[in-house]
Amino acid sequence: MRLRRLLPVLGLLAWTGCAAAQESSPPRDAAGAWELALDGSFRRCGLTLAAEAGPVGQALRFPAGCRRALPVVNGLAGWRQDGELIQLLDREGQPVLAFASPEGEGPRSAESLGGERYSLAQGGVRPAVPDVPLVTPAALSTLPSARETLRDGLAVAPATAAGVTGLYTLDRFVEKDVCRVRLKADGAQVQEDCRDPGLALFDPTAWHYEAGRLVLVARRGHSVELIPVGEGRWRRDPEIGTTFVLRRVEP
Template sequence: MRLRRLLPVLGLLAWTGGAAAQEAGTARDTAGPWELALEGSFRRCGLMLAAEPGPVGQALRFPAGCRRALPVVNGIAGWRFEGGLIQLLDREGQPVLAFAGPDGEGIRSAESGSGERYSLAQAGARPAAPETPLVTQAALSTLPSAREASRDSWAGAPATAAAVTGLYTLDRFVEKDVCRVMLRADAAQVQEGCRDPGLALFDPTAWHYEAGRLTLVARRGHSVELIPVGEGRWRRDPEIGTTFVLRRVEP
């Protein structure tokens, strides 16, 4: 008789334990590198959703430059996975951004209290590069004005795209040679051993040079423009977030 009374209780405990294990398993699957972006802009930041506990929820890490590129991260102290949502938490453990389930491309979306919309995409879960060019011919034929092309540009900018090809290293404000990128005639490729999560998440696969401006194109299609600032050196334009300088090096 006593055993019969205990059976419903044991069943409830098993169900709640299984649900907790499933939730924990999902959280473990969620941990890893992600990319946070402000929709409608080029502002983005690489986030590391860590598996270990943090000050609130689970630990969250990001490069220092994110504080300028995406000020919303200044109020984020951790993260948690709850009810199918990835929540970025403030210091009190309250959600600053709550990202619902991904859309067809695996990208989650959330709205801040101020009405800004942000997207969150997992590194490595991006769609394969399309067979069609990531930069359309119409985009390539729309050249900047002479004033825009010359603004802050180095007078000795390469005359042709062929002169831009080669191996480059990424220099940050404090660290140098944190990631290397090979610009070939038909593609761009991040080299093995890259220690910069931002560039690894951006994952450039194509590039274009026109009118003194170098454009790196990510696998997902968005791009970053750079202007020449010296012999074999390129700086992101506009200069937002942490220092982003490509410097030519010998293979």
């Protein structure tokens, strides 16, 4: 008799334990491929929210190029799900960015402590703000600012995006013409016989030009910004790491 009376209680406890376990684990659809983007810019990065445990929360993975494209990822060590909230965590397990579910369609949105707004879209779907034509109307009509014009002495940025298109070679600190990339109106393409593993791995497939800045976008989504340093010549901004200079070799 006692056993019969205890069975409903044990069943209720088992059900409660299962329900608590389900609530404490992240939803299955949260793990997978996502894209993090800085609102109002071309800077974006592909993230993998892994299902397995990481140093804090669940494991978080991203390409090395993301550290330059989006410096905020340098402080990330994991992620977790808190109800409908997706949190990207620092090394202490504290949320750096907390993305709530959007109202209707569209990416999740979060604001950093520095006041920057970021978007998080699932499955590599690009957020609406950076989703712009490769050659923007502003690039066709806007001259570079005085700050951009004088940044490198007499270097002047092209007045239009049409002035940027053409064939460029990558010059390293010692070697010249180690790899060539063509910037076309509909995208970017690394040419055959590229002898630079860095650019081949970056593999730019798109580009943007606006307000005197040239932005190369990699196949995986991260990007690098370049500023003019002379007629037909561009270098990475900021100038960090190895030398990265593009030089036009064809009008």
